[in-house]
Amino acid sequence: MVRHLLSLFDLTAVEVESLMKRSAELKAMQKAGKRHRPLEGKTLGMVFEKSSTRTRVSFEVGMFQLGGHALNLTTQASQLGRGETYEDTSRVLSRYVDCIMMRTFEQTRIERMAAGASVPVINGLSDLLHPCQVLTDIFTVIENRGSVRDQIISYVGDGNNMANTWIQAAILLGFELRLACPEGYTPAALILDKVKSGGHKNIRVTRDAKEAVEGCDAINTDTWISMGQEGSGEDAKHKLFAPYQVNAKLLSYAKKDAIVLHCLPAHRGDEITDEVMDGPHSRVFDEAENRLHVQKAILEMYMHS
Ligand code: CP
Numbered sequence: 001m002v003r004h005l006l007s008l009f010d011l012t013a014v015e016v017e018s019l020m021k022r023s024a025e026l027k028a029m030q031k032a033g034k035r036h037r038p039l040e041g042k043t044l045g046m047v048f049e050k051s052s053t054r055t056r057v058s059f060e061v062g063m064f065q066l067g068g069h070a071l072n073l074t075t076q077a078s079q080l081g082r083g084e085t086y087e088d089t090s091r092v093l094s095r096y097v098d099c100i101m102m103r104t105f106e107q108t109r110i111e112r113m114a115a116g117a118s119v120p121v122i123n124g125l126s127d128l129l130h131p132c133q134v135l136t137d138i139f140t141v142i143e144n145r146g147s148v149r150d151q152i153i154s155y156v157g158d159g160n161n162m163a164n165t166w167i168q169a170a171i172l173l174g175f176e177l178r179l180a181c182p183e184g185y186t187p188a189a190l191i192l193d194k195v196k197s198g199g200h201k202n203i204r205v206t207r208d209a210k211e212a213v214e215g216c217d218a219i220n221t222d223t224w225i226s227m228g229q230e231g232s233g234e235d236a237k238h239k240l241f242a243p244y245q246v247n248a249k250l251l252s253y254a255k256k257d258a259i260v261l262h263c264l265p266a267h268r269g270d271e272i273t274d275e276v277m278d279g280p281h282s283r284v285f286d287e288a289e290n291r292l293h294v295q296k297a298i299l300e301m302y303m304h305s
């Protein structure tokens with residue numbers, strides 16, 4: 001059976017822990033200028049149905065550093081744009097490449113890609129989830145604070161793919177997660193149902209941003225307008241989301257040494273102020289760098305046999 005990474009629930013807590021350890025080793029090796037090329041002769045196929053800077057570059061550079069190769073496919077430049085099915089596409093890609101990474105819209109598209117594939121499929125973001133990013137964020141928390149399990153993590157803003165994935169992470173690892181989202185923009189019902197049915201008391205959703213960040217160790221935020229949502233009632237959304245801006249005042253309610261994370265790209269002045277993003281608590285650029293190290297650990301786990 002081929003293993004995929006479509007959601008964090010495809011991993012066990014023990015596997016997440018070993019990925020975190022391996023990411024730290026790979027980061028140290030790279031900083032020391034040590035060569036490590038376990039994926040020589042292997043190729044990653046990257047399928048992008050949405051734009052990307054970090055995911056595209058970190059996966060491609062990561063494959064290069066591991067001794068392999070990555071190729072970039074988009075909807076427009078491939079036959080996906082002419083309606084070739086996801087199942088047929090991944091069935092064909094599996095004859096050429098050793099792993100597929102896909103960024104897309106509905107989660108069902110990536111599930112269909114996985115259904116046709118005989119090589120691992122990795123979710124590089126869907127409307128529902130962004131597992132590689134949250135694994136990186138957990139790594140960044142551990143890097144700064146020693147661990148994640150005993151930390152209070154808050155997420156402030158839109159109940160989007162990042163919020164959904166943070167909830168999955170908290171279910172898996174058991175840390176305290178407090179989310180503050182405006183009415184109508186809470187995380188996906190199927191994710192919240194899991195919290196309820198599993199009795200996961202470590203996860204709380206509130207409307208109050210201050211309540212969510214009070215005494216927390218890390219504040220996360222993300223854009224109020226995700227890819228695919230552009231142009232739909234943005235003015236009204238800005239008004240509704242204003243109390244959820246991560247600014248100096250909101251940050252003052254967190255622990256004195258709390259860190260601030262944002263998966264980027266940011267809309268500076270909307271969900272986060274320049275002052276916070278460029279300030280001493282911000283780890284957003286380390287977080288962006290860490291995509292490379294964490295994904296190298298993921299690629300090694302999924303592609304090195
Ligand atoms: N955070 C993230 O996934 O960035 P990109 O959209 O640039 O890949």
Ligand code: NVA
Pocket residue numbers: 125127160161162222223225226227263264265
């Ligand atoms: N929630 C954002 C994340 C971008 C990395 C989006 O889906 O556009």
